[in-house]
Amino acid sequence: MALLEVKDLKVRVEEREILHGLTLTVNEGEVHAIMGPNGSGKSTLSHVIAGKPGYEVTDGQILFRGEDLLEMDPDERAAKGVFLAFQYPVEIPGVATMTFLRTALNAQRKARGESEYSTPDFLKKVREVSKSLNIPQDMLKRGVNVGFSGGEKKRNEVLQMALFEPSLCILDEMDSGLDIDALRIAADGVNALRSPKRAMVVITHYQRLLNYIVPDFVHVMSRGRVVKSGGKDLALELEASGYTQFEDAA
Amino acid sequence: MNVALAKTGSSRAVSDLFASAEGRLPGSPAISAARRQAFETYERLGLPHRRIEEWKYTDLRALVGEVLPLATSPDATALSKAADAVKAHAIAGACRLVLADGVFAADLSDVKAIAPGVSVKTLRETLEKDAGDILETASTDAVISLNAAMATDGVVLEIADGVQLSAPVQIIHVATAASASAFTRSQVRIGKGVRATIIESFVAAGAQAYQVNDAVIVSIGDNADVAHIRLMDDAADAVNITSHFVTVGANTKLNFFNMTTGGAVSRLQGLITLAGEGSELAINGVNLLKKTEHGDLTLVVDHAVPSCTSREIFRAVIDDRAHSVFQGRIIVRPDAQKTDGKMMTRALLLSDEAEADNKPELEIFADDVSCGHGATAGALDDTLLFYLRARGLPEKDAQALLIQAFVGEAIEQIADDDLRAHVVGVAERWLERRS
Ligand SMILES: Nc1ncnc2c1ncn2[C@@H]1O[C@H](COP(=O)(O)OP(=O)(O)OP(=O)(O)O)[C@@H](O)[C@H]1O
Ligand SMILES: [Mg+2]
Numbered sequence: 001m002a003l004l005e006v007k008d009l010k011v012r013v014e015e016r017e018i019l020h021g022l023t024l025t026v027n028e029g030e031v032h033a034i035m036g037p038n039g040s041g042k043s044t045l046s047h048v049i050a051g052k053p054g055y056e057v058t059d060g061q062i063l064f065r066g067e068d069l070l071e072m073d074p075d076e077r078a079a080k081g082v083f084l085a086f087q088y089p090v091e092i093p094g095v096a097t098m099t100f101l102r103t104a105l106n107a108q109r110k111a112r113g114e115s116e117y118s119t120p121d122f123l124k125k126v127r128e129v130s131k132s133l134n135i136p137q138d139m140l141k142r143g144v145n146v147g148f149s150g151g152e153k154k155r156n157e158v159l160q161m162a163l164f165e166p167s168l169c170i171l172d173e174m175d176s177g178l179d180i181d182a183l184r185i186a187a188d189g190v191n192a193l194r195s196p197k198r199a200m201v202v203i204t205h206y207q208r209l210l211n212y213i214v215p216d217f218v219h220v221m222s223r224g225r226v227v228k229s230g231g232k233d234l235a236l237e238l239e240a241s242g243y244t245q246f247e248d249a250a
Numbered sequence: 251m252n253v254a255l256a257k258t259g260s261s262r263a264v265s266d267l268f269a270s271a272e273g274r275l276p277g278s279p280a281i282s283a284a285r286r287q288a289f290e291t292y293e294r295l296g297l298p299h300r301r302i303e304e305w306k307y308t309d310l311r312a313l314v315g316e317v318l319p320l321a322t323s324p325d326a327t328a329l330s331k332a333a334d335a336v337k338a339h340a341i342a343g344a345c346r347l348v349l350a351d352g353v354f355a356a357d358l359s360d361v362k363a364i365a366p367g368v369s370v371k372t373l374r375e376t377l378e379k380d381a382g383d384i385l386e387t388a389s390t391d392a393v394i395s396l397n398a399a400m401a402t403d404g405v406v407l408e409i410a411d412g413v414q415l416s417a418p419v420q421i422i423h424v425a426t427a428a429s430a431s432a433f434t435r436s437q438v439r440i441g442k443g444v445r446a447t448i449i450e451s452f453v454a455a456g457a458q459a460y461q462v463n464d465a466v467i468v469s470i471g472d473n474a475d476v477a478h479i480r481l482m483d484d485a486a487d488a489v490n491i492t493s494h495f496v497t498v499g500a501n502t503k504l505n506f507f508n509m510t511t512g513g514a515v516s517r518l519q520g521l522i523t524l525a526g527e528g529s530e531l532a533i534n535g536v537n538l539l540k541k542t543e544h545g546d547l548t549l550v551v552d553h554a555v556p557s558c559t560s561r562e563i564f565r566a567v568i569d570d571r572a573h574s575v576f577q578g579r580i581i582v583r584p585d586a587q588k589t590d591g592k593m594m595t596r597a598l599l600l601s602d603e604a605e606a607d608n609k610p611e612l613e614i615f616a617d618d619v620s621c622g623h624g625a626t627a628g629a630l631d632d633t634l635l636f637y638l639r640a641r642g643l644p645e646k647d648a649q650a651l652l653i654q655a656f657v658g659e660a661i662e663q664i665a666d667d668d669l670r671a672h673v674v675g676v677a678e679r680w681l682e683r684r685s
Contacts, residue, residue, distance in 0.1 A: 051640070053632065073639065074636065075645070075648075077640075078639070078642035084640055089637070090633050092634050092637070092638075094654070094658045095652070095654075099651075100638075100651070104642045107641075107642040107643045107647060108641075111644075164641070164642070
């Protein structure tokens with residue numbers, strides 16, 4: 001059974017159809033890259049998979065290990081192993097990052113019927129992961145993403161991903177706003193999480209990220225559909241020729 | 251039709267209130283006369299209603315209707331119920347002074363643990379021995395007149411000059427009697443150079459539908475550093491109307507905090523006069539309201555002298571059909587140059603029917619001052635909620651985390667770590683009751 005199956009998905013936002021019948025299948029262990037011009041619906045797809053309110057699914061299905069994802073609340077999806085690293089992570093003043101991480105992790109574990117992490121185990125784990133991502137400890141004492149630079153916010157998303165150990169990671173432009181060193185650190189963090197049990201969907205505009213996180217499949221999205229799929233060479237092709245050829249196909 | 255002939259049912263009940271209680275109210279003949287006069291004032295004015303400017307948003311006639319009869323003094327059963335409630339709400343390490351159904355309960359109080367330099371008497375003994383002016387305030391408010399008429403007991407606390415208290419003093423008001431009123435009046439005199447923390451807690455010991463009318467008169471000397479924390483955690487159907495009169499000396503720091511987490515109708519009305527130069531006043535308030543609760547914080551900060559600062563932060567979380575009121579007036583007298591007074595209030599509306607009223611007023615009669623106020627009202631941010639839910643937090647938990655952050659901005663102004671943690675705990679329990 002596929003980990004994620006998006007079948008002929010049609011989505012509207014405020015009466016306007018954004019996704020016009022999108023199909024995508026992701027199996028365990030695979031890394032998929034989604035590329036496509038601005039406004040083609042990449043973030044919309046990631047939001048609908050994560051369960052963000054405000055989107056109307058008018059047709060199609062999203063199955064996660066065969067279960068209907070669209071019937072689940074966002075927190076249920078997270079507990080099942082769906083993780084979206086946001087293109088624009090929000091700032092939450094007054095909620096300390098540590099409190100947030102612990103509350104979220106334990107909420108997911110509770111929903112799965114697992115025991116809560118003990119404080120020392122939790123702290124040890126956060127310390128390990130944040131160290132590998134070059135995130136200083138005092139940043140974790142601040143409010144969630146408050147006063148973080150763009151790059152720090154993205155690394156904080158990868159930190160959460162490493163901590164929650166999801167089975168499906170959707171990374172929405174995790175490379176935007178990262179300098180070259182930060183990009184390598186974040187990509188190393190992501191690569192460390194690659195496993196035969198875990199799949200990744202990497203949304204990006206740039207081939208460069210895919211040099212670090214090498215995908216098994218590359219999909220081109222245009223105007224709310226996947227218009228072409230191929231291997232990692234497709235990304236190189238796009239880099240050379242741009243999206244114009246697909247605009248007509250869509 | 252001759253309307254003047256007979257008293258209406260309700261006004262008959264009003265005079266009964268005093269007549270049936272008078273024999274139990276402490277004080278010399280002079281005090282009794284003052285009480286009778288105060289009650290006449292109350293009878294003439296009646297309960298405040300919306301046409302009285304200060305009570306515009308809290309119409310006690312509509313919300314409360316009538317004042318319940320004076321509670322009987324608690325018996326042994328009542329006191330043992332009160333003891334349990336006191337235990338549950340006691341601040342660790344604090345010196346406890348308990349008023350049960352408006353009567354000082356020596357057996358529940360730490361009368362033996364009172365620190366040197368601190369004197370504790372009851373209002374009852376004070377009124378019986380030396381009359382004093384304890385029932386007098388410069389107020390024309392009907393509920394304060396009623397309090398002067400009916401005050402049965404209270405704490406008369408005096409902290410001598412220079413005393414540094416390591417442990418807080420906690421005055422706990424416990425209600426055990428249902429459908430009855432407690433009238434209390436306390437006086438707190440804090441000397442020069444004192445460092446002290448005063449906590450007031452209002453709690454129920456199983457009692458329902460009771461009413462509290464409390465008055466607190468505080469004076470603080472120069473060079474003092476005082477934290478005054480008030481936690482109103484009454485029964486959900488209780489009424490609590492409290493009036494504070496506070497005078498602050500020079501170069502003193504007063505950090506006042508109020509949190510309301512219970513009560514069908516509650517109002518804290520405070521007049522804080524900055525009477526000495528160079529003082530810093532911080533007032534922080536949190537209202538956590540649900541169902542049809544009505545919570546009102548009405549504050550007048552009177553900058554009577556130059557060079558004082560006042561900072562007011564008020565946060566209201568309003569669920570269901572609850573109604574929160576904040577009225578903040580800053581007065582800057584003509585002499586009070588270099589006054590710095592700021593007031594910021596924010597309301598979080600958790601339901602479409604939740605209501606928040608905010609009435610800031612600046613009355614500035616000096617020219618070299620910096621004063622301002624701001625207000626916002628809105629719902630929880632959907633984007634933040636979604637972020638938290640996408641990380642696995644169920645809806646109520648995600649809301650709770652954001653609500654805690656919202657009220658945290660006021661709570662974090664409490665300097666003492668343990669006290670702050672205690673207050674956070676009270677807020678958390680409110681959030682748990684909500685879900
Ligand atoms: N809440 C919304 N209201 C109205 N239109 C929206 C909303 N969200 C997305 N859209 C529209 O849907 C289209 C797809 O947007 P989306 O953010 O999914 O694109 P994207 O592929 O992620 O683009 P980018 O590469 O710039 O991140 C855009 O035209 C956008 O304006
Ligand atoms: Mg996008």
